[in-house]
Amino acid sequence: MTEFTTLLQQGNAWFFIPSAILLGALHGLEPGHSKTMMAAFIIAIKGTIKQAVMLGLAATISHTAVVC
Structure with a gap:
């Protein structure tokens, strides 16, 4: 952890933040995240784009809160 802290203090966070976002997006595409059920729900209720978002x-927020 000390090496990571040193890298952040040297101004290398620009690399870690986009990497974390990319890895999080890829993680969300993995099985078991109920994307099919959520999509079916939005279609079933004839939901709007705003409701889908x-x-x-x-x-996303609830999953992140549980993981952290």
């Missing part, structure tokens, strides 16, 4: 945002 809000559902995705809520799922």
Whole structure:
């Protein structure tokens, strides 16, 4: 952890933050994240794009809170 802290203090965070976002996006594409069920729900209720975005945002925040 000390090496990571040193890298951040040297101004190398520009590399880690985009990498974390990319890895998080790839993680979300893995099986077991209920994407099919959420998509079916939005279609079943004839949901709007805003509702789909809000559902995705809520799922992202709750998943991140549980993982951290």
